[in-house]
Amino acid sequence: MVRQRIVQHEHPGTALESILLLPEGKGPYPAVLLFHEYTGLNSVTIGHAKRLAETGYAVLAADFYGLENRPVSIAEARATHRIYRNDRLLMRERAEACFEILCNQPEIDLFNIYVLGFSFGGGAALELTRTGVFLKGSASVYGYLDTSHPVVSRDVKCPLLVIHVDNDPVVPAEHLAMFEDEMQSAGVDYDLIRLDNATHGFANPEDDGFDVRLAEDMWDTVLRWFDILK
Numbered sequence: 001m002v003r004q005r006i007v008q009h010e011h012p013g014t015a016l017e018s019i020l021l022l023p024e025g026k027g028p029y030p031a032v033l034l035f036h037e038y039t040g041l042n043s044v045t046i047g048h049a050k051r052l053a054e055t056g057y058a059v060l061a062a063d064f065y066g067l068e069n070r071p072v073s074i075a076e077a078r079a080t081h082r083i084y085r086n087d088r089l090l091m092r093e094r095a096e097a098c099f100e101i102l103c104n105q106p107e108i109d110l111f112n113i114y115v116l117g118f119s120f121g122g123g124a125a126l127e128l129t130r131t132g133v134f135l136k137g138s139a140s141v142y143g144y145l146d147t148s149h150p151v152v153s154r155d156v157k158c159p160l161l162v163i164h165v166d167n168d169p170v171v172p173a174e175h176l177a178m179f180e181d182e183m184q185s186a187g188v189d190y191d192l193i194r195l196d197n198a199t200h201g202f203a204n205p206e207d208d209g210f211d212v213r214l215a216e217d218m219w220d221t222v223l224r225w226f227d228i229l230k
Contacts, residue, residue: 027107029058035121038081062098095128145179160190
C-alpha cells in the first residue's frame with residue numbers, strides 16, 4: 001500500500017506544502033520529483049504520483065506555487081503559471097527548492113533521483129536539469145522547451161527524455177527547434193519522441209485531449225526509460 005505524508009517547506013517568501021508518496025517495502029527508494037501542470041498540485045498530479053509509487057518509486061508531488069497561491073480557476077492558473085514561465089531563473093530556484101526538500105527525506109536513495117513533469121511541470125523539470133543538479137534522468141511530457149538561459153557544454157549532468165506533441169500550440173515548432181539546437185550544441189544526451197497523433201494534455205484525465213491509449217504508452221515509455229537508467 002502506498003503511504004503519503006505532507007512535507008511542509010518554503011522557498012523565501014512562500015510556504016510550500018508538497019506530498020511525499022512512499023511505496024511498499026523498505027527504503028531507501030529510487031525517487032521521482034514530480035512537477036504538476038499549470039493548474040497546480042491537484043488530484044491529477046497525485047494520481048500520477050500514486051502510479052509511480054506503485055512501481056517502487058518514492059515520489060515528491062511538488063507544490064510549485066505555494067499554499068497561498070493555489071489556483072481555484074483557469075484564469076488564476078494562467079496568471080500564476082505566467083509568473084514562472086516569464087521568469088526562468090525564478091522557476092529554476094523554485095524547482096531547486098523542491099529538489100532539495102526531496103533530498104532531505106530519509107527514505108530517499110540520493111544516487112537514484114529522477115525528475116518528471118507535464119506541460120508547465122515539464123518545463124520546470126528541464127529548467128531544474130539545466131542547473132546541473134545531480135539526477136539519474138529527466139523526463140518532460142509535452143513540456144515547455146524554450147528557455148531564457150540556454151545551457152552550454154557540461155551544464156546538464158543526466159540523460160533527458162522529451163515527449164513532444166507535434167503541432168502543439170502551447171509548445172510550438174520553433175521552441176522544439178530551439179531546444180534541439182541548445183541540446184546538440186551543449187552535447188546533451190537526450191531522447192526525443194514526437195507524437196503526431198496527440199494533443200497537449202493527452203496524459204491528463206481531466207483534459208479534453210486525454211487519450212487513454214497514448215497515456216498508457218507514455219507511462220510504459222517513461223517507466224522503461226527510468227528502469228534502463230537505474
